[in-house]
Amino acid sequence: MKLNDTIVALATPSGAGAIAIIRVSGPEALSIVSPLFKAKSKKNLEEQPSHTLHLGNLVDAERTLDEVLISVFRAPKSYTGEETVEISCHGSPYIQQEIIQLMIRKGCRSAEAGEFTMRAFLNGKMDLSQAEAVADLISSENQASHQMAMQQMRGGFSNEIHRLRQELLDFASLIELELDFSEEDVEFANRDQFKELVARIQQVLKRLIDSFATGNVLKNGIPVAIVGEPNVGKSTLLNALLNEERAIVSDVAGTTRDSIEDEMSIGGVGFRFIDTAGIRETEDKVESIGIKRTFEKISQAQVVVFLLNAENFKVESSKFKVEIKKIHNQFPQKPLLILANKIDQLVEEEKTRLYKDLNEVEGASLQLISAKTGAGVEELKTKLLEFVNTGALRNNNTIVTNSRHYNALLQALEEINKVEEGLNSGLSGDLLAIDIREALEYFGEITGQVTNDELLGNIFSNFCIGK
Known part of the structure; x- marks a missing residue:
């Protein structure tokens, strides 16, 4: 990569838009752009001070390419520390490419990935970590x-x-x-x-x-594995959290046979929710692979959410407790949240008994929700935030x-x-x-x-x- 020539690139995303910005940086930035720019004020671009804006037409010989706004940044008071010109043009992909090709014909080189920032680093505008x-x-x-x-x-x-x-x-x-x-x-x-x-x-x-x-987890999103038996509402919960129909919901047990992932922000923190295949004994080879992947996803997750059917808990409480303890014993360092789903089907007395039974489970905390009606979903989001150590972030620590x-x-x-x-x-x-x-x-x-x-x-x- 030569670092003493003049480079050009589109600084805004490619595609059509209201405006686009084309950045030119290097020792000849002003001398290349100036003859191509006809300012409304009739001023010569090469004679203008740093940090000034100029409206006019960008021309290729006798052909006007676009009416543009040009920003002038004189070295060393620019992002790269070099002479820099930024051309704000209309966001037509055709106009963008015409201007970039014109600059290349007049002596610019197409910038490589990160080259503007590399020049900023090499010219002492920022260190490498910045x-x-x-x-x-x-x-x-x-x-x-x-x-x-x-x-x-x-x-x-x-x-x-x-x-x-x-x-x-x-x-x-x-x-x-x-x-x-x-x-x-x-x-x-x-x-x-x-x-x-x-x-x-x-x-x-x-x-x-x-x-x-x-x-690392704050930067990449907190992975949350949603696990439990088939047909307890894992996919419905994922859809309720994301507020969209992301996962297939069906009364047929074992519908989710592979993990489904999606992200959302809660309280400014990114969470990556993983809807996994239901855990149960099965002879279906495809479903068995999905269940094996469920445990792999649990090992990768930062938080584990165990979802159970509140109605079934009344008659299968001992089985659920065994499954929850199994996950806790296998992953003792991971926060484990028990979600009793479908509470809209319970009376208050049954909810009280559910709390009493589930709070006896070691290493887990309990939350009652209804993924179908949305009851308890906001409280769930608040609970998830409690599992994340955001103290250093709040205190603006490094x-x-x-x-x-x-x-x-x-x-x-x-x-x-x-x-x-x-x-x-x-x-x-x-x-x-x-x-x-x-x-x-x-x-x-x-x-x-x-x-x-x-x-x-x-x-x-x-x-x-x-x-």
């Missing part, structure tokens, strides 16, 4: 993922890493200085202060590493969501632990310096202070073209 947050922000589908991406893009995570790296770097410099005066046996780096710093770095790293478990950052933090902590062991055992400065350098390198990998072309290629290839 650049990755741009992709997360574009793909965010709920309030939680949006909030985490914004916090990272504003530099919350980067600032913590930069601060730790700088403090460690300062001590590393003093230890390196000691090596230059090894014959004089002097000590520039106070070992007690260094131990305090190492302990503080360990604490921060552990907090960030622990946050990944929360950040939450790690990127597996690359997570792995680098794990490796940095491993090296810091080696530094602590070395300090406690009185290891010499030259050997301490080796472990410190390794830790500094892992910190630098997160923010991009230490990087390589292959890493950058992998990261930015996941971006959309035009960003």
